[in-house]
Amino acid sequence: MTLTRPTYNSPSATAVAAGIPTLAIVGRPNVGKSTLFNRIVGSRRAIVGDEPGITRDRLYGEGEWRGRSLRVVDTGGIVPEEKDFMPAEIYRQAKVALEEADAIIMVVDGRTELAAPDIDPARQLIRGGKPLFLAVNKVDTEKQQRLTDEFHRLGIRKLFPVSAEHGRGLDDLLDAIVETLKLEAVKPEPKAERDAEEEVAVEPREVKVAIIGHPNVGKSTLLNLLTGSSRAIVSPVPGTTRDAVDEIVKRDGKSFRFIDTAGIRRKGKTHMMAEKLSVVMARKHLEGADIALLVIDATEGVSALDAAIAGYAHESGRSLIIIVNKWDLVIAGDKSTSRHTKAARMRDSKRPADRSAYEERLRDALKFLNYAPVLFVSAATGVGTEKIFPELEHVASERRKRIGTGEINRFIKQVDFDRASVPARQQVKIYYMTQASVAPPTFVLFTDHQVKLHFSYQRFIENQLRRAFGFVGTPIWIKNRSRD
16 A cells, blocks of 8 residues: 655644644554654654653654545653653653544554553543544454454454555555545646745745754753743653754744754763664754754853864754753852862853853864854743744855845955965865855856865855844855865
């Protein structure tokens, strides 16, 4: 069976406004919910593996079946009796998904015996009164059909043996969902109208913003504050976020898609398979973003790992804003008497409470990000975060800025390029320059001969371009071409 591959969306305003029904996937840990989710939305959106409890936050996607659109939400494993913080938060996130769902798929593992973690949620879901479908997963062959017999005890009438991994049985399940919800096929737009829209829509529909940093710097807290929701689980335990959690915010007619990525760690520092995959996915989502918010823990200062993460973003051409989080704790620590101890004085020398001194040290540690604005905030209290949206709008505009040929010609005449210290064999004569593309701004030099530009010459040209045209928050790429 082949499912139509959709374009991915979070719980987007677009899907909600279009009246697309929501399908929630629930069940206890490690029964194959994320595998089923990925199969329906047609992409590897959720991390899957043999380790129980990989999914924690709720994840959204959009799938299409026989011309009908569905908004699908994957939830963490439900364990209602569990009192520990993490399972309780996962349960809370799942309840939010159930409340907004139009229909529910409860997934059970056909290869395990029926137990209380299956029976109790089934009773609650039946009492909820929403259309309910039971997917008995891991029924890979016709011979295993008998595995479903025991699960009739749950009292869910619409039962379907499926194999989420192989796609077996999903056609019957999705047909039943479409019929129950009475979904109508979406009529495709006429090509002429689509072409006209594409010609008008020069600006991107939304700005994708990845929130990056090492574990436990406050990325999820920042996401929840910016979106005004409890979208991501916040915990003092490092590495709480595994899948990338995203949310769309509309502000002053502009759309921002915030993506809270898993904390990026160095190779060798991740042990579980889910942790390793989450780091890979975090880099993937970073490369798909327009702007990265690099979150740094103010109480720790800039670490080598912070610099490495910033390097990923810089080299991939993402625009950057540096967020120094937990600044309130630094100020509070500066006022406390404990700072007069020898250990505290050593600690404060690494992260001075004076803002300008802190930024000076930060710039020294991240020299290659001299173009990135720095904001001092407290995601926990909201102090300073009101500056983030205006800065995002400014950086997004700078990222897509295009300089006309006339302006560039005047720029070349005004700059004395001989001032740049370059080895003789790598010196070039610039005939003219053009901006080849935006996002990030890319300039092509046409010179007297083809040679790789010396890094100091590139830096000199970049600094002159910034002085003349700005390009705040975005890297500038410079390429050399022989005029011939």
